[in-house]
Amino acid sequence: VVPIATIRDLARRSGVSIATVSRALNGYADVNEETRQRIIALARELDYSPSEAARTLVRQRSQMIGVVWDLSYHRPDLQHPFLQEVLIGLKQGLGAQGYDLLLLSTFGPRGKSYVKRSKQHRVDGVVIMGVDEHTDEIQELVQSDVPTVAIDLDIAGPRSTYVTSDNVQGAKSAVHHLHALGHRAIATITGPHEMRPGAERLVGYREALAELGLEVDPRYVVEGDFYHDTGQAAMHRLLDSEDRPTAVFAASDMMAMGAIRAAAEAGCRVPEDVAIVGFDDIVAASLVQPRLTTVRQDKDGFGAAAANALIRVIEDPDTEPQVVTLPTELVIRESCGAANGGSGPRTKEVGRT
Amino acid sequence: VVPIATIRDLARRSGVSIATVSRALNGYADVNEETRQRIIALARELDYSPSEAARTLVRQRSQMIGVVWDLSYHRPDLQHPFLQEVLIGLKQGLGAQGYDLLLLSTFGPRGKSYVKRSKQHRVDGVVIMGVDEHTDEIQELVQSDVPTVAIDLDIAGPRSTYVTSDNVQGAKSAVHHLHALGHRAIATITGPHEMRPGAERLVGYREALAELGLEVDPRYVVEGDFYHDTGQAAMHRLLDSEDRPTAVFAASDMMAMGAIRAAAEAGCRVPEDVAIVGFDDIVAASLVQPRLTTVRQDKDGFGAAAANALIRVIEDPDTEPQVVTLPTELVIRESCGAANGGSGPRTKEVGRT
């Protein structure tokens, strides 16, 4: 067990005061260069590094960013793969600036609130993700003076902002792509209308249709909940109707996969009989058969953007928090039919009926 | 901006010394009950909670557990979904004991080592996952006096242990299941032999065959790297050979999915022409078609077990670190053919040749 060297040890062994050691190590200008070098060498030799606790105590800030992530809230399949990717970008972006991430446990020791625990730890800021934003706890946090950035949650406060994907544009690109492949009967399986991404992707669908001079057929709009099963059920409804759509835009990859399963059950081939486009580009999207054409969210970008946005709020208390919107990208694979000639719905006649 | 109440504020307003406040709040026995109640009430009123930094400084421990997780090391598709689930269990298990998790950024501000940063933060222990365990950095950490628990990594030191799945048993259960379905020509696509899970699952395959009185045909053992592409390539090799196997045990779900794709490309139906069983039970396993029969790892169990193991080492410095092995579970879905009657390889004659 190696005892930890303190600043006092350094001072003693280098023959200066602890104040000088502190200044030398922290890069203050007014330190004799030779003295500084001697101290730095000694620090390396003793493997010294300052106690974060002591530093936090005197500086009143910890160089830690709290992370509020209620892992139990969301069903694991959808949110997690996505948020995890975000965590990577976050860790990198924040780590580069010298911040460590503190995962605030969901249920504090004595049921303490997030605000309380944020202050208790003197975290410099907090990232919020994977939670129900309508909760009192979260609202309290957002309305507090703790700098905050949320991932894909519609949250704003005096020192709070969020980053989100350009859902409208993303949905539009999917519909336009389908249209370019010759489809006119384009349906959509939406997310919950009360969730921002759900609502926005529907708006994009509508706007695209309008731009293309197509009517929105109410029977072609079926609501799901972003998960596999509702995608499957919705697709069955779509396929059971009189006028089957030739193409479907699903507002999530999970629902798109459910739709593919439903198509198979109904004896419909994808993409020959019906084309399908998803949203998110989760890992599984490129593993299923047919591989899913989808609107990719910029997962790394989320983390980096959130890191930057948060740092901005932290460092400049007077800055107006700015919402960040990230571009999406249409990833063309097999489920839309573009890969095999883009013949679109015309192949329908060739297929089995 | 609400100023944070300190212990001094409490002392002043309750008319006692800060020592008494501290004792009252920390549940010491020798405090007048009435005084204690008064102080507790006041603490609630002022929304007081002690500064973690001050506490850490004097107690020399932070009630934080460090997490070493090099998110950039592994290809994101395999490790992440799994490790993320683990993180859930970890956060819950540790959170219940009053610990918060500190994600140690991979590249510290000045390239500081994990040991150094662990001590700097006075973390009580460290969880290691998703890293290359042969690294000097990791070895240094494991050999240090910092209590450590690793997830699915073969690591041990004076105060270090790890938790892993029972890979041998898991692999055996897969092979036995295939045998019970009538298969005799059972191949395997392995993980890298130098990685512990890869080696152990191969051992299980071999042992099962021996128990069943079957020979190990070297041509039936193809090495992969746990990822999709090598599974696909391996399956093509298997399918190109003279004696096609009628069943394949893949040592990961990703490889199993690659194998399914290869089978489709070769005009082979799964499970009619060839049965496939994977390992892991990642989220995608139940989404692909056919849905994957696989050996499930107990992801929640990992987190909980790791939390317990770590706490044990932390609280009792003299305890011998104990390796924890978690049971696996065979999840029967569609890719093995058991669902549709378990007719096994006999359906082969019915299929296309």
Place this chain on the structure above:
DNA sequence: CTGAAAGCGCTTACAG
């Protein structure tokens, strides 16, 4: 049952 005091390991005006 309670208070005064020392101390955890730093940083930062304030003097010189």
Place this chain on the structure above:
DNA sequence: CTGAAAGCGCTTACAG
């Protein structure tokens, strides 16, 4: 360029 001192907010022997 450097040192002595105060102070960050707690906990914990030590007296009484």
